[in-house]
Amino acid sequence: MPLSQFRITRFQFARDRVIGDSQVRADDVNVAALELVTEAGIVGLGFIQTLFHPLPDQAEIEAVFENEVWPSLKGQEAIALVHRVNRPRGGNQRAFSLPFHEALQVALWDLAAKEVNLPLHTLLGSRRDRVRAYASGLDFHLSDDAFAALFSHAASIGYSAFKIKVGHPDFSRDLRRLDLLKEVVPAGSLVMIDPNEAWSSKEALMKLTAIRDAGHELLWVEDPILRHDFEGLRTLRHAVNWTQINSGEYLDLSGKRILLENHGTDILNVHGQVSDVMRIGWLAAELGVPVSLGNTFLEIGVHMAAALPEVEWLEYSFQNFDHLVDTPIEIRDGYAYAPDRPGHGLVLSEVARREWARPSRLQRSELGPAPENSRLPPHLG
Structure with missing residues (x-):
């Protein structure tokens, strides 16, 4: 089914511990969910992530995506787009203004697998x-x-x-x-x-x-x-x-x-x-x-x-x-x-969309307590 719309939901929250390596350090999460939706209402999900600096406000993310990415997606079939090979030349050989690359691939492959009713793997x-x-x-x-x-x-x-x-x-x-x-x-x-x-x-x-x-x-x-x-x-x-x-x-x-x-x-x-x-x-x-x-x-x-x-x-x-x-x-x-559900098997939580969405950029001091980490005991988070 052709792509008909997209949704972006911006999240920003504290990490449960400081992460990093010999070069970098981070103690918050800056991510936005990208949902690509077909005319039949099937949704493909990917995530836009930055490690060290908050994403801009959600309205700005949406405007950049609509201007730089959406014209090449609207009305297209996901299963065709995932195999498309481009040969960029001149000014077309440049990165998106925001880190959409991975989110776009993941969301399109999620849709492609759902359209043939197969797990992505x-x-x-x-x-x-x-x-x-x-x-x-x-x-x-x-x-x-x-x-x-x-x-x-x-x-x-x-x-x-x-x-x-x-x-x-x-x-x-x-x-x-x-x-x-x-x-x-x-x-x-x-x-x-x-x-x-x-x-x-x-x-x-x-x-x-x-x-x-x-x-x-x-x-x-x-x-x-x-x-x-x-x-x-x-x-x-x-x-x-x-x-x-x-x-x-x-x-x-x-x-x-x-x-x-x-x-x-x-x-x-x-x-x-x-x-x-x-x-x-x-x-x-x-x-x-x-x-x-x-x-x-x-x-x-x-x-x-x-x-x-x-x-x-x-x-x-x-x-x-x-x-x-x-x-x-x-x-x-x-x-x-690997999940046996169609697509990659991940569906954006409506609870998270309701409780953790942050449409506007917050200061680190405004984030509050970190979400619970279900994979670690409380004293390790």
Whole structure:
């Protein structure tokens, strides 16, 4: 059915804990729901998100979307749009003024799958309905006590793989965090680290060697050096043969292709842009490079993870987003389960629309208490 209208609902609320890494820190959520509606009333849902600065007022988001995006969607069929290939030229080669790209892909794929009455992962060619999830703390700014409590809880509910943030100016702090993690998770657990580009290539080699010599085995190190240092990444891959390089998170579709062509990663990290993920996932499969799904809003990435070959891991970070939808993605005993409902299976909660919508931008001090995080005990939120 042709697209006939869109709805945007702006949300802004406090996080239940400070999240971040060696480069960034955030303690609030700035997101808007994008709903694309067909003439038959079928709704496709995506989310527009900014990490560090509030979105403009809802009226401004709607005006920008109507001007920059809607003319290319109105009257079109979602199932045709998801496969469309554009060749931008000149002034047409530019980003939207607001971060609509991922939300648009997710909403269109949600609609396309609903129109053929299939779960999204089935439409994408899934081989299974679940994928292993690893516990990721986004923990750089947590105290040692909060860090230990978070990962201890993750271990207690069935996680067997854990990723922590490193890259502190004081390297002894990174080593202390690894020691602390070892104390609170079961022996034999898998461990990943993520410096978020904090190191140079030579520095990364020295610090990874020191981590190994301190008795810590790593499944992978994620984004150890600058994203475009393809030569450094390739050299590091060969130098640290006791672990793997996971990279690509910060690169767009073209950048990921160049990364693969330069043999700069052992594992390709992708996120929530459905069309982009499937396209680069095809190339990664051709080259025999495994793919991991990094954080995706409300774990929508489980659908791509279930569909792509050689995807073993999906990142889960215990963020307090679940109240935005009626039925969140199920995560149980260290696995994320792809819903068997048509589309991606997420429907915007009318309670959230009524109680948490914030049409106008608020100051951080005006946000009030954080929404309850149903996946964490109260003392960890």
